[in-house]
Amino acid sequence: MTAPRTLRGEPGGLTTLLRAALPAVPGVNRLPGIRKGSAGDFRGLAFTREGVVVERARVEAYAAVCGFPRRDVVPVPFPHLLAFPLHMAVMSDPAFPYAAIGMVHVENVITAHRAVGIGETLDVTTSVAPPRPHARGVLLDFTTTVSAAGETAWESTSTYLRRGRSVAGDQAPGLEVPDPPTGGVEWRLPADLGRTYAAVSGDANPIHLHPLTAKALGFPRQIAHGMWTLARSVAAIENRLPDAVTVEVAFKKPVLLPGTVRYAAQQGDAGWSFAMTNPKDGSPHLLGRTTPA
Missing domain, CATH: 3.10.129.10 (Hotdog Thioesterase)
Known part of the structure; x- marks a missing residue:
């Protein structure tokens, strides 16, 4: 390096x-x-x-x-x-x-x-x-x-x-969140969410902006930023987190815009676990957990 x-x-x-x-x-x-x-x-x-x-x-x-x-x-x-x-x-x-095109944040x-x-x-x-x-x-x-x-x-x-x-080497296991929370609330996400988040984050990847630019890169329409799904998930519980905290998330399936997601969180002995899922079939968009740092 x-x-x-x-x-x-x-x-x-x-x-x-x-x-x-x-x-x-x-x-x-x-x-x-x-x-x-x-x-x-x-x-x-x-x-x-x-x-x-x-x-x-x-x-x-x-x-x-x-x-x-x-x-x-x-x-x-x-x-x-x-x-x-x-x-x-x-x-x-x-x-x-x-x-950079083709890099997937996981x-x-x-x-x-x-x-x-x-x-x-x-x-x-x-x-x-x-x-x-x-x-x-x-x-x-x-x-x-x-x-x-x-x-x-x-x-x-x-x-x-x-x-x-x-490349050669042993594969490390990815983040696992056992027994992710269920239930929760539904959030309706607007079609322009990707453009709104891009304006404040600087991440103007075309897959997040418009249906045409997303389709050119293999998506049926624009998708939400993974870091927005992380941020929105943390925002729902941040007032219950310590100042020194670790947040771990795994991005599973893209969130198509416009769209509806279900969010649930639960507190355990070690911290919080949370999930953002498809309300139709329960498949995860994001799984995460927090622990004190």
Whole structure:
């Protein structure tokens, strides 16, 4: 793993999305500067952002979209937004051996070591290690650390599946949530939810925006962001969680928009478990649990 490279300002936008998408275009993906390196040669990559200020307006816009109350500290999943430009920088880098289009977010683990206040200045670093084996391809772990004055306040691991040829090694078991909760409440999700969340998160992946752009990438219509389903699930119980908490989720099936989901949560000895499911057949969209950190 090389030392982290520094990203300046607020990266993102159409230029970043274009750089991330071009390696998936046949012919174009062979051009210098776009051509990806070999998976066998990949030893890791890291980027960092320094002096990132937590802005109240952005936090409140995120809270409104995801169902959190207005507070002077950020919602538990919010720092992921500060890391997302680093995820895109990694995926669009020629040294990263896979195109961003086609990467499937399958799991996410967040650990908040303390509450992060609005107005804090943070340093954010994301690194990705060489791929791990999976039955349908490879897994890539994007590990993020958010620190203030040299002390880690928040960290996460976002695991992506890239379908195709695998790599050697033993497969690790995925997140399991035994006896997920049932019952609960139904939430009706609007057709423009993906566009609304994209506006506050910076994640404008075409699969989330419009029926035509989603169909071009193999979906019947646009789908909700996985990190929105995580955030909305946590928002329903966040006032009962400690400031220092770990949240683990597995993303199972996409949520088509517009659509209806059922949400249920239950408290156990070790923390909370929760599930977002299809109300018609009970199949899971998301399974998760929390534990004190």
